[in-house]
Amino acid sequence: MNIYDISTQAGVSIATVSRVLNGSDKVSDVTRQKVLEVIEKNRYMPNAFARSLGLNSMSTVGILCSDSSDVYLAQAVYYLERELRNNSYTSMLCCTGYTRQGKEAYLQLLLSRNVDAVFLVGSHFIEATPEGNSYILDAAKKVPVFILNGELAGDNIYSILCDDYRAANEMTDLVFNRGSKEPIMLYRILSYSGHKKVQGFLHSCQEHGIDDKEHRTFSCPGPLEETYRILSKIKESGLTFDAVVTADDELAAGAVKYAIRNGLDIPGDFQITGYNNSVLANCSTPEITTMDNQVEFMCTTAVSQMMQVFQNHRIPSRTMFSACIVEQNTTRRQL
Amino acid sequence: MNIYDISTQAGVSIATVSRVLNGSDKVSDVTRQKVLEVIEKNRYMPNAFARSLGLNSMSTVGILCSDSSDVYLAQAVYYLERELRNNSYTSMLCCTGYTRQGKEAYLQLLLSRNVDAVFLVGSHFIEATPEGNSYILDAAKKVPVFILNGELAGDNIYSILCDDYRAANEMTDLVFNRGSKEPIMLYRILSYSGHKKVQGFLHSCQEHGIDDKEHRTFSCPGPLEETYRILSKIKESGLTFDAVVTADDELAAGAVKYAIRNGLDIPGDFQITGYNNSVLANCSTPEITTMDNQVEFMCTTAVSQMMQVFQNHRIPSRTMFSACIVEQNTTRRQL
DNA sequence: TTGTAAGCGTTATCAC
């Protein structure tokens, strides 16, 4: 069943059928009615491939993320997809893993499918060296690229990101205000946002006269139990600490485990802060003080920027927004 | 830059270029080399739309799920996407929400994009009445439909699901064996799998001589704090219970909260079991005994079944696999 | 082994 069959049955040309399908007003009501009837009767649906070939677009965008089962990224993917669909775009999801190779290959894959735009979700995508990011610049020659929670300067590239530096700085300030004398920080890796968070932590330490601050940040890329082990090792090494500022809620949950297993009183002896305001912060008991980095806002902003770009509006190449602290029971005495 | 440009530059016909692109062996090495060179030089990529129009396929499948930010569904989406990509298919993700309307609309949307198959992830898709599922049967007339963790009989429909009845039954048995005298059960809603889990719980209660078992199952669709409230209410109502068997890890985390806030000793006074073996089970302290329902296996199986269907192999319309208990510290005294 | 030409099912530009 194609447009020819419909045109024959309705006694009109395919051009007219096409006009009806695309809501052109240059069709008489009588004709339109007749055509619609035939379409309805046959449950005809126009062929998407032929349509895309003509229009050179399938109203589809690519979402690239390292791992869509990560609680934070899963949220982002969810909101992105919702907003895109609200704007009549469908989403192709590609999980790249964390290797440069994967990221490049799957970006290529999306481009080969002629997507209209690409969203890179998560700061993992940005490498430290310019050559490391050349594949993104290449992609941007074909379609607009939106980087969520990461930043890269370049033509046709738009970065939408949370001010992680300031957020981590404020979070560390909070911990000091609540009585910590010697906090440490746990982060995953020094990705774009990981780096910012560490800097924010260090700056707050500086302001509060912590001398050995450079030795108070620790990478912890592994799963939950590793967080526990790393904290135990830090303790054994002789470094003392009374608060753990972390780069995500899972790390914080690991720190809660450490505190409970060691019989530490939270938040009296030991404060903990998370990041991302995810379900993990609330699953934990006590509920973890965390940072709401506004994933939903980030995603709606990104999609709305995409729509603007498609309408040839000029938009800023960099949009930064602030996060806000959600204080719960790992920094504040429970009510 | 299209196939004509390449053919001109290489001094061959478009048919030959096409053959090279598609790895046909009916091309001489010399010609192939020349063509590949030109392709390389121009960084030519064939137009996906034209290609799909000719082949009537874009090697794309639709993944429909109610909410991809749900920890369990996010896992499933992740594994599905990975397996599909390994088999050279890309994934269109559509989150439908929980209304019948949404599910139907987005299934239509995917079909209108000419996907090669559809995956329905989560038991929410199956309605109690046959009319409620007619839209799935309709879809199956066009493309194979794979239902993950749900079941529906029909031509071209394949159900891959975990034996939730047996799993819940075994989990409840475990709780009895560990000394519980009066367990209760919390479930989200009576979806296909929700129903099975409740039945499994009831059967175990039956076996263990619990008389008022019908009054010991409770729906708890809301977020974490609601679980706490519901448990408090049950307590107030006068019903006593010493174990909570739940239908997912988040419910279990809520039960842990309830126990801790009430100063109950876990697992001595109070046992808790989760479901799904998600990160939430391990984030909690104590770590929650949970059910590994093998999401990864489910997804790889589904995708491999899809590949078989595409090769016109006959495969069973229903595949059920068993789950296995991951016992942790909410049922067993910590080592 | 290579080339010619006929689809694939739309959209869009012209005439009328």
Place this chain on the structure above:
DNA sequence: GTGATAACGCTTACAA
């Protein structure tokens, strides 16, 4: 308002 007809860029018989 409507209808021919030419793109769109590929795959694939069939012919050579």
